[in-house]
Amino acid sequence: MNQFRAKLTFIMMVIIGLSMLTAGLFIAKVLEDSHVDLLRSNLMRELKVISVSGDWGKSTASTDESISHYTEQATELKNLAYTRITYIGSDGQVLGDSDQDPRLMDNHFDREEIAGARANGFGSSIRYSDTLKQNMLYVAMRLDQPGQQNGYLRLAMSLKDVEATVEKVWYFLIVGLAVLFVLAGAVSYRIARGLTRPIEKITRVAKQITNMNYKARVNMSRNDEVGQLGRAINAMADSLQLQMHRITENENRLKSVLENMTSGVMMIDKDERIVLLNPAAEDLLGFTAQELLGKKYDEAKQQYEFAKLIQECVDTGEHVRDEMMFYYPSERILDINLSPIAHEGDEWAGVLIVLHDITAVRRLERMRSEFVANVSHELKTPIAAVKGFTETLLAGALNDMDTAKQFLQIIFDESERLNRLIGDILELSKIESKRIPLQFSPVDMPVFVDNLISMMRPEANKKHIELLSQVPDDMYMEADEDRLRQIFINLLSNGINYTPEGGKVKVRIDPLYGEGGKYSTAGELGEPAEYERVRITIQDTGIGIPKKDLPRIFERFYRVDKARSRSSGGTGLGLSIVKHLVELHHGTIRVDSEPGFGTTFTIELPVIH
The missing domain is CATH 3.30.450.20 (PAS domain)
Known part of the structure; x- marks a missing residue:
């Protein structure tokens, strides 16, 4: 019985030992293959990231400059990837290496990983490195992206950790057989279970990362090689997440640029x-x-x-x-x-x-050409008159005092008109180029309008035109008083010039209330507390403006009745100046007119600037 028991025990021990040995061989092989495959996949992904983030498009006439550039790139990236990085030209020449001098390295054209990358885009091999005296995993990728120099990018990683992990498995097997051979089955099971579960976790996380779930992480507190591998996977996931975040940011920036x-x-x-x-x-x-x-x-x-x-x-x-x-x-x-x-x-x-x-650009060019043509035409008329009458005087008209006096008066009037025209052109040029800073100050509107009416009344009395005003008491607004006076004078002068004798020109100012771009007078809203804008209305009973001319009356040199405008001394720039001054005050101006019944100019200005 004892012998049978011993034999049975021996047989069981042999069976268990063989089972442990077989299991150990299997586990070691699975661990090694899984580890190597995972490292190969990691290196491939790192190659893709490095190929995008690195400057591999350097092409210089000097081979030494290229080697220095790529060696510097490889050395900088090694500090991030913790792997040996080699850049190889399309002819197999080593252009840069993070660990060795490329000038001392052999041509790599026929290396297994380079041949695989040349044929399939990626290639890998495992061989003994004479330089580092250890087995190495080499993974290479062909670079053929736009803007890059053709060649190959290779990462090399030592298999020392993989071999160390396999040796550790064998060590546990031998110790288990020598010390606790009876419990070899349980120990083998626990070792296998203890080794495969972390690998499964790592593989599962690696697959999630492959499926672009860069938030997946390996939860592992071990300090052995598997734990290091788990932490390496987490570090790789962090790097990939950061890179994807940067790529997403760049895409968003590009999208924002395109959209705006x-x-x-x-x-x-x-x-x-x-x-x-x-x-x-x-x-x-x-x-x-x-x-x-x-x-x-x-x-x-x-x-x-x-x-x-x-x-x-x-x-x-x-x-x-x-x-x-x-x-x-x-x-x-x-x-x-x-x-x-x-x-x-x-x-x-x-x-x-x-x-x-470029519609606006071409329109401005056309307006500039038209402006030059109009200025030339407008200047030519008074100059021609002055020249003509001067020549007549020089030809002998000076002897006739009445004729000479009449001609000199015409010359004086034309020179005055020329002076006004040049002044208006300079004024309009300054306003359009915004070289006139506005000096805003409170303006007492009743006093302001009364002074204007008094100043314009002598001109109106010549044609028996009645000047009227309707301004609320205690109304103030913020404006440049000189420019505001220029607006009123231009509009009142037009009203007086184009109104027949016995007509009327009326100035009315109303406060506007409301917000959100919608404003109304107090009569429409009851009695609001404070007004935000002011409506200025200048209305005459003159000859009016045809409907077809209304859209163009604010253009420079545009006249509805050219003959009458010149006879009245107008330059054709007054309304253009008015429009620009109103816009400088952040206001609006519009015109309503009916031929034979008069014209109404309506200006709306903010109270506070």
Whole structure:
């Protein structure tokens, strides 16, 4: 029995020992393969991150400069990735290495990992390093992204930790067989369980990270190799999360730039489909992104000339620029820049279109040309009159005192008109260029209007025109008093000049109440406490302005009745000056008129600036 028991025990021990040995071999192999695969996956992901974050597009005429640049890059990145980094040119020459001098290293063109990367994009191998005297895991990636120099980026990591983990398993097996052989089964089970569960956790977290769940972490307090691996996984996840956060921030910045650009941006891919349209482009083209994205440009309801311009850029593959008049959604002039997009290898990838609205620029150019022409014409008339009458006087008219006096009076009047014209031009130029700072101060409106009426009454009395005013007592507003007086004088002078004898010109000022852009007089709202704006109305019973001329009366040199305007001494700039001064006071001006019944100018100004 004892012998049988011993034999049975021996057989059981042998079975258990063989089981432990087999289990140990299996566990060691699984741990090693899993560890290596995980390291390989980690290195691949780190390669992708490094290829994006590193400056691998350096290309110089000097090989030494390239080696110094890439070696410096590799050394800086090693401090972050804790792995050996090597940059290899497309011909296999080592251009940079974080641990060794590239000039002393062999050509790597035929290395297994380089050959695999050349064929598949990624390649890896495990071999003994003569330089470091230990087994190393090499993972390489082919660099063929736009803007980068062709070559290979390789990471190398020592397998010392993996080998150490396997040796530790064997150590536990031998100790278990020698010391507690009877409990070998339980010990083997516990060792296996103790080793596989953390690996399972790490693998599970690694898969979650692979699925872009960068918040996944390994909860492990162990200090052994598996614990170090878990912490390495967590560190890698932190790095990836940070990189993705930066990428997301960059995408948001780019999106914000595109959404807030005043220029329209439109992109067409290699299949001639619209893939990008920012809000400015939507406004300029009159279509929403939902209506255009995914459609071919020649099927997107764009005007024929625009589609033809895109086709020209597609056919020639060269930059195209042109100005074009668009009639939808409104009439405007667009400056169109079309640039072909090409990937590495000059492969055509699409067209980038930038649209600038230059309608205002062209309008200003036209206004400037018209202004120069009008100024030349307006200056020519009095100068011609002065010259003509002067020549007549020099020809002998001085001997006739009456004629000479009449001609000299005309010369004086024309020179006065010329002086007023030049003064108004200079004044308008200063106002438009905002070289006249306004000096705001409280203005007592009843006193202000009474003084103006008194000043303008002699001119009105010449035509028997009655000047009236209606201003509430104790009304004050903040304004530049000199500029406000200039506004009133211009409008009152126009009213007197264009009102027949016996007519009336009336000035009325009303306080306005309300908020949110909606204002009304006190009579419409009851009796509010304080007014926020002031409405100034200057009304005459003159000849009026035809309806077709109302939109243009604030233009420079525009006259409804040119002959009568010149005979009245007007320069054609008064209303333009009034409009600019009102806008400098942050106010608005409008005009209502009916031929034969008179004209009413209405100005609204804020009380406080």
